[in-house]
Amino acid sequence: MRIKKKWFVLLGLSALFVLIALWSFHSKKKTTDTKARKKQQIFIRQLMEENYILKKNIRDIKAQIANKYDSGNHSCFTSSHGINKCEVIHIAIVCARYNSSRDVVTLIKSVLFYRRNPLHIHLISDPAARLILQSVFETWAVPALEVSLYLADDLKPEIQWIPNTHYSGVYGLMKLTLPKTLNKTLEKVIVLDTDITFATDIAELWKMFLKFSKRQSIGLVENQSDWYLGKLWRNHHPWPALGRGFNTGVILMDLKKLRDISWMKVWRTIAERELITLLSTALADQDIFNAVFKQYPHLVYTLPCQWNVQLSDNTRSHHCYSDVSDLKVIHWNSPRKVKVKNQHIEFFRNLYLTFLEYDGNLLRRELFGCTGQNKPLAIIEKKISTLNEDDDCFEFRREGILIYRTHLYYLDYDYVPIENDVTLVAQLSMDRLQMLETICKHWQGPMSIALYMSDGEAQQFLRFALASSILMSRRNIGYHIVYKDGQFYPVNHLRNVALRQVRTPFVFLADIDFLPMYGLYDYLRKTVVELEVSSNAKKALVVPAFETQRYRFNFPTSKTDLLAQLDVGSLFTFRYHVWPRGHAPTQFNKWRTATTPYQVEWERDFEPYLVMKVDQIPAYDRRFVGFGWNKVSHALSLDAAEFEFIVLPNAFMIHMPHAPSLDIAKFRSSSLYRKCLKTLKAEFYNDLFEKYGAKAAKYVPE
Structure with missing residues (x-):
């Protein structure tokens, strides 16, 4: 019995040694692979953790909202915060330049997420931000949200005399002028x-006005850094302040009281006096506000610090909260913004990212019990209500009249007009993003690009662009985000969005998966002059389209080089093997030997890529979404309007291979899709008859 036990022990030990030896051999063999995978696994794990936190954050916030709504007072007249549920809450924001417009959208998302009252937003902006914000809010079409715009240039004379070293520049002083700037009523x-x-309903903050004394006219949170104590560094001389001073990131302004005390005169007198010795403001309006309160302390009401939890460096913000439920407002008041150091920075950052990537369409919530909330949305809803939901093509018709949220000039834009300039117009979705860098190498001129993306994808695009030296070196590209809505890719709506932002006299109507020949930009600028496209004559210049089926190939450097590649079969005329009718009218055989431009006649299904005078181009027909007839209908409209199609002999563009789009897959697999496209074509023909009469008969299929 003992011998058997010893035998089993020896056998077990032997097996263990064999396993250890095998494991050691296997480990040594894969050491290199393991190290290579380790970084990848860490990166993936980090992404998964971030994604989990974001999703959890959204669930938690939604739960908080649900709890507040369930436990609140839902009477028809009073909100849970003790104010009339239909009382309009007014918000003022100074917003200048392109980056600030993105920040404003994220801020408003967080306000809309929690709000239960109508809002009126007053935006003071420079011309660039004004254009962007006007488009954002008009297309967002949020119920019970009114927006008023004020030109910052009108305010500059009041404050530009003040020397200011703060990074916000002159715009950082404009809040001082609000009692004069905003409507006197x-x-x-x-x-x-x-x-x-x-992180809560803004109505709670609005209610704080009720706590003001008769003399208090401004509500602020105490500054959470030691700035105004003057001890941050040697020879630090801040502006005068009460104790720690106050932060002006969140301000309650009783405008009536401020006007009664001649606010503009009060702050100006004090600022002039302090500037004699201090020479300039370091923290913009905040310095002047604090100097006023130092002399007139009765004007200020101290808000609880949860209403402005300041995340700049060296702050005492952690004293403002002991639990998540204590948080009211988070203020990223550091030049480093979300990269600032704080013991709870991950929580704050994830809360911010939640709203950054939150689907803004979900915030188009109606406020029940308050009338006259949103006229544009009501008009669209009325149009949709007239559609027959039993119609097989209901979704196509619905998406032809949707309001798509649009954020123009998502990145910095600085275009200086030059004579006879040409803008390339294109559109794309996330799966074509990689084409941007390549097309930049082929086209040096201005571009207007519409990007169809979700809120989250827009942030991915932003990160991609900021990390790209190629894209960041260009300031003549207007990137316009059109946020996803509906089931189909709204290709013609995207083209219209990009087309409306063209600031040059001529435009090149292209697609993002085509690369222009090297030098095409300069060639087109000369050609539009030679062919007198700027005249009243209706001319559409055709850029011949070719394609390659290779992901890697030597891009032709000249027409001669292109013809050689055509002859050996590494290039083809565009879609010759699946849809030759689309570009057959270009007459490629004639183009091979042509040295001068030649006119061609329109033929059925012609869909060329064109260069035109921008103010002559009709809008693309929005009813055509997804795949099919989007460019064909546009070329047909041009022919009906008696445009001449002129082929350029020394121009070309090449289509690059890519995976089929989802809409092409739908078209090929769905008989209903094809049936609806046929129906929309018939309706398009009927509209042509109404506009052009009998001469439109040639367009109807036999």
Whole structure:
């Protein structure tokens, strides 16, 4: 019995040694692979953790909202915060330049997520931000949200005399002018910086006005850094302040009281006096506000610090909260913004990212019990209500009239007009993003690009662009985000969005998966002059289209080089093997030997890529979404309007291979899709008859 036990022990030990030896051999063999995979696994794990936190954050916030709504007072007249549920809450924001417009959208998302009252937003902006914000809010079409725009240039004479070293420049001083700038009938307003994130209903903050004494006219949170104590470094001489001073990222302004005390005269007198010795402001308006309160302390009401949890460096913000439920407003008041150091920075950052990537369409919630909430959305809803939901093509018709949220000039844009300039117009979705860098190498001129993306994808695009030296070196590209909505890719709507932002006299109507020949930009600028395209004559210049089926090939450097590649079969005329009718009218055989431009006649299904005078181009027909007849209908409209199609002999563009789009797959697999496209074509023909009469008969299929 003992011998057997010893035998089993020896056998077990032997097996263990064999296993250890095998494991050791296997480990040594794969050491290199393991190290290579380790970094990848860490990166993937980090992404998964971030994704989990974001999703959890959204669930938690939604749960908080649901709890608040369930436990609140839902009477028809009073909200859970003790104010009339239909009382309009007024918000003022100074927003200048392109980056600030993105910040404003994130801020407003956080406000809309929690709000239960109508809002009126007053935006003070420079011309660039004004254009962007006007488009954002008009297309967002949020119920019970009104927006008023004020030109910052009108305010500059009041404050540009003040020397200011703060990075916000002259715009950082404009909040001082609000009692004079805003409508005289407006009695109170909440003033917010753009780098603010709300974590509760703004009505709670609005209610704080009720706590003001008769003399108090401004509500602020105490400054959470030691700036105004003057101890941050040697020879630090801040502006005068009460104790720690106050932060102006969140301000409650009783405008009526401020006007009664001649606010503009009060702050100006004090600022002039302090500038004699201090020479300039370091923290813009905040320095002047604090100097006023130092002399007139009765004007200020101290808000609880949860209403402005400041995340700049060296702050005492952690004293403002002991639990997540204590948080009201998070203020990223550091030049480093979300990269600032803080013991709870991951939580704050994830809360911010939640709203950054939150689907803004979900915030188009109606506020029940308050009338006259949103006219544009009501008009669209009325149009949709007239559609027959039993119609097989209901979704196609619905998406032809949707309002797509649009954020123009998502990145910095600085175009200086030059004579006879040509803008390339194109559109794309996330799966074509990689083409941007390549097309930049082929086209040096201005571009107007519409990008169809979700809120989350827009942030991915932003990160991609900021990390790209090629894209960041260009300031003549207007990137316009059109946010996803519906089931189909709204290709013609995207083209219209990009087309409306063209600031040159001529435009090249292209697609993002085509690469222009090297030098095409300069060639077109000369050609539009030679062919007198700027005249009243209706001319559409055709850029011949070719394609390659190779992902890697030597891009032709000249027409001669292209013809050689055509002859050996590494290039083809575009879609010759699946849809030759689309470009057959270009007459490629004639183009091979042509040395001068030649005119061609329109033929059925012609869909060329064109260069035209921008103010002559008709809008693309929005009813054509997804795949099929989007460019064909446009070329047909041009022919009906009696445009001449002129082929350029020394120009070309090449289509690059890529995976088929989802809409092409739908078209090929769905008989209903093809049936609806046929129906929309018939309706398009009927519209042509109404517009052009009998001469439109040639367009109807036999």
